Amino acid sequence: MPDKKTTARAARDKREGKSASTQAGEFVREEIDHIREGKHGARSAKQAIAIGLSKARRAGVKAPVAKTASKATKKKAAQDTAASKKRTAGTATKKSATRKRASTKALKREGTAAASKKALSTQARKSAAKRTxxxxxxxxxxxxxxxxxxxxxxxxxxxxxxxxxxxx
Missing domain, CATH: 1.20.890 (cAMP-dependent Protein Kinase, Chain A)
Known part of the structure; x- marks a missing residue:
């Protein structure tokens, strides 16, 4: 569940007419902060970004999926978008406590190097290099x-x- 401050910042970005990726960036920043604080870890910077994007989509940010994304990624994005629609309709299903516990435990086993400046810088460079x-x-x-x-x-x-x- 994202912090209230993060959701508020994303809502402000939306009001200001900023892009979906800027709005989603707030959730990604929160995720990076969580890893740096030691709340949990991640295997890579890419995973940390993916978790943040997932949270953003579930919070109602209309973040598009890359055309080159895998089938699994597209499916996950569709699930997240559907979950946000359920939430706004007020019919959200209760999350499984067992599943939540398992995913949190798995993330806690991961390291915190994924949120280091070096890891994020490398990820940003790789991502930028792919752009035309x-x-x-x-x-x-x-x-x-x-x-x-x-x-x-x-x-x-x-x-x-x-x-x-x-x-x-």
Whole structure:
């Protein structure tokens, strides 16, 4: 069950018109924090992200599944989305205490290295390397468009300072 603060942050992101991945990012951040606090572990950064995404979908975030995702991943995402619909309808089935205990126990056996800066950095680099230049360009254009005039001015000044610092 996600923290109230996390759900509130995701709701704020939604109100601000931010993307589903930004909303889901709040749940992923919470999961990383849990691992760092020692509440439980994870085998890899990828698993930690997957748990966060699952929680986000169950909380009602409309996070899409990657086209290249496996059948099992697509199935799990569909289950999570269905669970969120059940929850909003008020007919959610009670979770099995035995299953909850078993999954928590399994996660507690895992290490905490999955949430280290190095592991997350490696995961981010691998993920970014798979992106096409067209997708990166589209994201940059969207960012520039949604930033607004004041934001663009600030970013331009920062870029100029960086260039000046690198030149000297």
């Amino acid at each position: 230049s067209a997708s990166k360009s589209a994201a940059a254009k969207k960012a520039a468009h949604t930033k607004g005039a004041a934001g663009r001015k600030t970013a331009a000044k920062k870029a100029a300072r960086t260039r000046a610092r690198k030149a000297s």
